[in-house]
Amino acid sequence: MRGRILVIAGSDSGGGAGIQADIKAITALGGFAMTAITALTAQDTRGVHDVFPVPPDFVTAQMRCVMDDIGVDAFKSGMLGRSEVIGAVADMIATRPGVPYVLDSVMVAKGGASLLRQEAVAALKSRLLPLATLLTPNLPEAEVLLGRPVRAHGDMRQAALDLRDMGAHAVLLKGGHLPGDELVDVFVDSDGTVQSFTSTRVRTVHTHGTGCTLASAIAAGLGQGMALPAAIDRARAYLYRAIVAAPGYGHGAGPVNHAVDITT
Numbered sequence: 249m250r251g252r253i254l255v256i257a258g259s260d261s262g263g264g265a266g267i268q269a270d271i272k273a274i275t276a277l278g279g280f281a282m283t284a285i286t287a288l289t290a291q292d293t294r295g296v297h298d299v300f301p302v303p304p305d306f307v308t309a310q311m312r313c314v315m316d317d318i319g320v321d322a323f324k325s326g327m328l329g330r331s332e333v334i335g336a337v338a339d340m341i342a343t344r345p346g347v348p349y350v351l352d353s354v355m356v357a358k359g360g361a362s363l364l365r366q367e368a369v370a371a372l373k374s375r376l377l378p379l380a381t382l383l384t385p386n387l388p389e390a391e392v393l394l395g396r397p398v399r400a401h402g403d404m405r406q407a408a409l410d411l412r413d414m415g416a417h418a419v420l421l422k423g424g425h426l427p428g429d430e431l432v433d434v435f436v437d438s439d440g441t442v443q444s445f446t447s448t449r450v451r452t453v454h455t456h457g458t459g460c461t462l463a464s465a466i467a468a469g470l471g472q473g474m475a476l477p478a479a480i481d482r483a484r485a486y487l488y489r490a491i492v493a494a495p496g497y498g499h500g501a502g503p504v505n506h507a508v509d510i511t512t
Contacts, residue, residue, distance in 0.1 A: 251279035251471030252319055254311065255464060256337050257326030257354070258287040258299075258363070264503030265291070265457030266327060270464040272506035277486065279468035282318060284310035286333050293456055293498025296363070301329060304336040311340045322471030323349040324464050327363045331371035338375035348470035351380035351416065352463035353389045369393070377415035382476060384463045385411065387425040401426060404434040405442055412436045420466075420480060422459070424449075435480060445480065447488055454494035454502035461504060462487050486510045 253274050260266035267283050274281040284307050290298040314320070323341055328334050341349055353372060355364040364372070369392060377383065387398050390407050393414065398407045401423065408421040423432045433445045465486050469479025486508070493505035 249278060249280050251468055251473075252282065252321045253279050253324060253464070253467050253471045254282045254284065254314060254320045254322070255324045255326070255467070256284040256286060256307065256311065256328070257324075257352075257460065258289055258329070259285050260289055260291045260457070262292040262456070262498070262503070264293065264497075265460045269457040269460040269503070269506065270324065270326065273461045273464040273486070274468045276506055276508070276510075277465055277468040277472075277482070279471055281464075282314045282320070284314075284337075286327055286337075287329055293500035293502045295500070299329075299363075302333075304330075304332045307333055308336045308340060311337070315340070315344065320344060320347055320471075322467045323347060324352065324467035325349075325376070326352045326460050326463065327354045328372070329363060329368065330365055331368040334368055334371040334375055338379060341376075341379050348381040348467070349379055350382045350384060350463050350467040350470065351376055352459055353383060353385045353393065354459065355389050355392060373414060380416040381418065381470065382466060382480075383411060383416035383419045384422065384459070384466070385419075386422045386459060390421055399426075401432055404432065408434045408436045408442065409440065412438075412440065418476060422462075424455075424458070433484070435477070437476065443477065445484055447484065450488070450491045452491060452494060453500070454496060454504065455491060456498075456501040456503050458487060458491065458504060461490065461506065482510075 255270040288300040465483030490504035
């Protein structure tokens with residue numbers, strides 16, 4: 249077990265996304281997952297039915313105790329919800345300069361429920377983007393951050409470059425919301441070099457928690473000392489296999505198979 253990964257995110261009672269997906273993905277890739285829970289959700293494959301927020305001071309307390317005792321090799325954040333929580337998380341991450349941080353800009357759940365208040369977007373941009381080793385938005389999240397539509401593969405390169413210019417050290421812009429059988433993610437590194445990762449779309453509804461899973465898998469790689477492109481490549485391969493092997497649970501967008509073996 250290598251890599252102490254501290255995940256700051258919400259809990260998904262359905263087990264497919266959020267903290268539960270983060271723990272499963274990090275464990276599957278040989279890392280050690282630690283958590284600071286920002287909210288409890290009553291959630292299943294059909295959507296988010298209720299949210300119980302955790303006070304910012306308690307989010308800070310969760311982070312501080314594990315950081316001081318166990319240590320941390322990488323951070324990953326998901327659902328943060330409110331500007332007060334974003335500020336608390338930013339203050340804690342800033343105390344560990346040099347520790348990689350993957351920012352998954354979670355805004356809307358798979359079923360459409362809002363997971364980030366509108367007033368919190370500005371806080372995310374000003375407080376967290378400058379700390380992020382990697383920002384991993386999907387296209388709807390990129391549109392909110394940029395304030396403009398990103399509706400075609402041809403728009404993604406400039407969008408990723410513009411997102412990096414907003415403060416993140418690197419950006420992985422995910423193209424899964426675009427139609428077609430070819431799925432393209434655009435990666436911009438800290439030098440502004442653009443690289444595309446491509447794969448064939450898996451035709452399935454069982455993609456609940458894919459964003460959480462991918463970001464945590466990347467964070468696991470960074471915490472284990474992998475270079476960022478290699479961590480992204482391994483994480484994408486893991487997620488692809490997990491989607492293919494999805495168990496088909498639930499009556500909506502079901503979970504992927506986090507226990508899939510990527511060594512074969």
